[in-house]
Amino acid sequence: MPGERARVIVMNSALGPLDYRVPAGMRVEPGSVVVAPLGPRQLLGVAWDADRLATEEVGDNRLRNLIAVADVPPLPTPLRRLIEWTADYYLAPLAGVVRMALPSSSALEGAKLAIEYRATGHVPDRLTPQRAQALERIGDRQGLVRELAAIADVSDAVIRGLVKAGAIEAVEVDVDLPYSAPDPDYAPPNLSPEQAGVSATLRGAVAGAAFQPFLLDGVTGSGKTETYFEAVAEAIRMDRQTLVLLPEIALTEPFLKRFHARFGCEPVAWHSGLRQSQRRRAWRAIASGDAKVVVGARSALFLPYPKLGLIVVDEAHETSFKQEDGVHYHARDVAVMRGMFEGCPVVLATATPAIETRHQVALGRYAELKLPGRYGAAEMPAIEAIDLLRDPPPRGRWIAPTLTRAIDATLERGEQALLFLNRRGYAPLTLCRHCGHRFQCPNCTAWMVEHRLIRRLACHHCGHVMPTPRACPECGEEESLVACGPGVERIADEAAALWPDARIAIVTSDTIWSPAKAAEFVARMEHREIDIVVGTQLVTKGYHFPDLTLVGVIDADLGLAGGDLRAAERSFQQIMQVAGRAGRGTKPGHVYIQTHDPKAPVMQALVSGDAESFYEAETEARQEADAPPFGRFAAIIVSSEDKDAAHDTARAIGRAAPRVEGMDVFGPAPAPLAMLRGRHRFRLLVHARRVFPVQEAIRDWLGGVDWPAKVRVAVDVDPYSFV
Known part of the structure; x- marks a missing residue:
């Protein structure tokens, strides 16, 4: 670097950029991964463009020498620009975002x-x-x-x-064994005319090597994956890299199989389930450009691809693309920004686009590509609502008679059925019938969920578990504990009682926690070793089982509870996705939705298939409320193990809120989840006009407030969770 001085972001979010001296003979350039001294410690850091970061002027005589430069390629310029944008937009420390681009230090070591x-x-x-x-x-x-x-x-x-x-x-x-190279001409598919037209557009965009976001809007089973695979093939021919983002680690295994069938080998996988040696091997192959196709969870978005030619966000509507801790970024939106900095097309593939994405299409910023029909002979399933007020299940049961008869017929034909309930465990609440005691998590304001398979009560927020007691801890009465409400385990018990000869599988994050477990489940389904699947949202996407012809949604009203502005949209997306598992082969599919309110707009849209009217009504309601995408939200979450300290800090932040045209501040108020992992929580909600510079206002506002070290203040720009 000029003047033998380097500006470095060290891996400590409390510190800004620091200047160091570059020793003679050491080559450091922007993006170089370095080891820097900080007091008595040695920290990883990344050398940055000095002209983009201001720091305190320090004389040469006070600079400390850098210790080493890692033997890996520098972080590319487009990635550094993306890191800066992410830190600025989501009000996160630059070091916190840089850390997402660097793996554990083992990837930086020379040993192989x-x-x-x-x-x-x-x-x-x-x-x-x-x-x-x-x-x-x-x-x-x-x-x-x-x-x-x-x-x-x-x-x-x-x-x-x-x-x-x-x-x-x-x-x-x-650990550094090279990966197999995918062959773009290994097994080209037979595409329908609609698929061929869409793939030609995507291939042309890849060949053009220019930024262009696409919404690939295709009904479930329309062959979106096969279509964008042809754009992946084009990127491979051009010696460019492709990143495919998936919302769930459990979806990786089915995707790997489809990719292998098309390209003759598996892509490079990146997710939390990798061993340390696998992470090292993948990171180094990505950084060198040898990894041609990477499929991964949202964290794969910040890896140092030197020649990125295509980004695909599969199931782009999924809320799990929003990170809820650390840096609160949304991978779908950051993927579009990475495409802009890299100068490459970005494909958002989904059967149920988010309203924010549809709005970008309406503004002309995203190009829309449609696949309105299923591939081949497969047809969309018939959808029917079951009014639980007129056709209720027997007392103590949760499956209505109409759905029971439909499953009878399905099993008689030798076909498979899926029962969907987005609630893990056996029951969401356990209480004592004698004294009314309810089991609550000691660390969170949440009920303990009974899991009978492991004989435990568990908190789904902090992970606290305890054995299910025989006696009530409040009154000492034995055999007095009652499970209230259903979870998937309870539905599975009911299914086992109704169909004792059926082979039943429970599919949740408790049972499918790795790609290997997902592969085992897929194999059992394909070999017809399962008759009835009882599952959560984990089974709503990505799976293709030709003999699964019946889907029953046990409680379609569940997702509509609470004050979440996206509740109706999310319920529509989730049920449409789970409905899309039915009838994907040549056999017709049928979907039954159990609801207490069949006249609700979301239920009517599902039954009629009139998604357009539903989206129009939801979009109009958002526009009237100035809610996203027409307005902006940001949440400020104040937390501490000391409740008074959190409360006082939240009030101080509230009193310091700027009173300006175009931005309103509500709160502070206790968060709906008032205690989480032992920390008391208060929230403020910022509502601003779309054009208002809300990040700048919040940065100046919080910069003028001091709070104790034991209090944590987090900002969530564009929040998806309001708990």
Whole structure:
């Protein structure tokens, strides 16, 4: 760098950019990953463009030397611009965003061999409960000692004991083995005329190497994946990289199979389930440009692709693309910005576009490509509402007689059925029938959810678990605990009682926690080893089972509760997605929606298939309320283990709120989830006009308020969660 001085973002969000001296013989350029001294410690950092970041002027005599430069390519210029934009838009520390582009330090080290561990199949003579649990959970997985300990939920010492006993062995791994190159001409598909027209447009956009966002709006089963695969093939031919974002880790495995069938090998995967050696191998292949196609969760968006030619956001309507902790970014929107900085097309693929995305199409900023019909002989399923007031289930049951008869007929034909309820566990609330005591999480203002499969009560917010007691802890009465309301486990119990010969599978994040588990579920469905699936939103997208012809939505009203402005839209999307699992082959599909209010606009839109009228009404309501995409929201969340400190800070922030035209501030008020993970929470909601510079206003506003170190203040721009 000029003047042998480097401006560095160190991996400490409390610090701004710092200047360092570049020792003689060391080459540092913007984007270089460096090791920098900070007090007695050594921290990773990234050298930045000095002209883009202001810092305190420090004389050369006070500068400390950089210690080392990592042997990896510098973060590319478009990625640095994206990091700056993300930090500015979402009011996040620059270091917090930079950290998402860097993996664990192992990817930056030069060594190419690692020692990992795997089970040998030998069962030791001394088999303690913890050792048995470890061997059962590890199965055929492989990893470092601490990774296997985390998988098995045991201490490192248990794993080391199994190594000594010969039940687990060390293996040498070449962690930088090259990936297979996908072949764009391996197995080209037979596309319908509609698919061929859309794929030609996408291929042309990739060849043009210019920024253009597309909404690929196709009904469930229309072949959106096969269509954008042809754009992926074009990027491979041009020696460009492709990023495909998926909303759920469980969707990775079905996608990998489809990709392998089309291109002859699997793409590079990036998600939280990877071992440390796998993350290192993937990151280095991505940074070098050798990884041609990457499929991953939202975190894959910030990886250092040197030659990105296409970005695809699959199931782009999914709310799980919004990160709710750390940097509160929305991957769908950041993907579009990355495409702009990279100069490449971005494809948002979905059967149920978000209103924000439809609005961008209406403004002419996104091009819309439509696939209005299912591929081949498959047709959209018939959808019918079951009025639970007129056709209620028997007392103590949750499946209405009409749906019961439909499942009878489905099973008689040898076909498969899916029962959908977006609620994990057995029951959302457990209480004592004797004294009325309700089991609440000690760390959160939330009820403990009963999970009978593991005989535990669990909090779905902080993860706190406790054994289900025999007696009420309040009054001591035994056998007095009652489960209130249904979860998927309770529906599965009811299904087992109604159809004792049927093979039933429960599919939730509790049972499908990894791509391997998802692959196992897919194989069982394809081999007809499952008759009835009982699942949450995990089964609403991405899966294609030709023999699944019936879908029953147990409680279609569930998602409409609360004051969430997106509640109706989200319910419509979720039920349309789960309905799209039915009749994807040649056999006709049928969907039954159980509801207490069949005349509700969202229910009528689902039954009639008139999505356009529903979206128009929702969009009009948003416009009248100046809600997104016509206005702006930002949430300020104040939290602390000390309730008074959180409350006082929230009030101080509220008193300091600017009174300006175009922006209103509501609150502070206790958050609906007033305590989370042991921290008391208060919220303020900022509502601003679309053109109002809300980030600048909030930055100046909070910059003038001091609060204690024990209080945490987080800003969520464009919030999706209001709890």
